[in-house]
Amino acid sequence: MAEAHSLRVxxxxxxxxxxxxxxxxxxxxxxxxxxxxxxDGDSAINLTEALHPDLLLLDIAMPGLDGIGVARALAAQHPSPAVVFVTAFDQFAVAAFEVEAVDYLMKPVEPFRLQRALDRTRSYLEHRADRPRAGKGSQWLEEFWASDLSGLVRIAAKDVDRVSAERDYMRLHVGRRSWLIHHSMAALEEGLDPELFVRLxxxxxxxxxxxxxFTRNPSGRWIARLADATEQPVGRLYSDRVRAIAGR
Structure with a gap:
């Protein structure tokens, strides 16, 4: 970076x-x-190659190559700039996660959200050398993007207490807060580390x-007791998971 405390944007x-x-x-x-x-996307790539910014504040819907395509193209650079998407649409959050965006801001951008994105970018760049690149580290999902009042928020998978299905969405429960994401239960079961998570x-x-x-109800079905004092019924097709967890 140009200065230890300044980002070239x-x-x-x-x-x-x-x-x-x-x-x-x-x-x-x-x-x-x-x-x-x-x-436009092509100009963004050309200027990045010429100016070597630390950060791109990148719109997604642009003429020619869109913002996701720009981020993918620039990922081949070493080092590649950090990317923060700035968009009026929230449906690109999953794609943003796939290209390792540092943050995702919704238009109109509030000053405090921009400052938070800059702070996250600075931390990301300072510690990037210590992080495995996507596809070369863990094979399991490590984080999610979820809608927040001020845009989108990144949630570490290891912080998720449980996931519950709500029609076409999944709700991530983290402490007393929860967020909806557009995933399927099957995809989450396949993507989450089975050493950490279990489908019940x-x-x-x-x-x-x-x-x-675990306890049993009067009909003999297993019930999981959870750390937040709630209970989760165990489906009959998943009763073997109880025995596996309990080592029985």
């Missing part, structure tokens, strides 16, 4: 007013320096160390 957005707003917010933010602007019902996955015990 490139803005890529095809909407002039949106790009201008980002420039104004960036000028008021701490530890950031604007080095250029681009209005067709509509429930639970982190193993969140289970405090």
């Amino acid at each position: 490139l803005i890529a957005d095809d909407e002039p007013l949106a790009a201008e707003r980002l420039q104004l917010l960036l000028a008021r933010a701490d530890g950031a320096q604007l080095v250029g602007t681009a209005s 019902h067709r509509s429930a996955i639970v982190r193993k160390d969140f289970i405090t015990g």
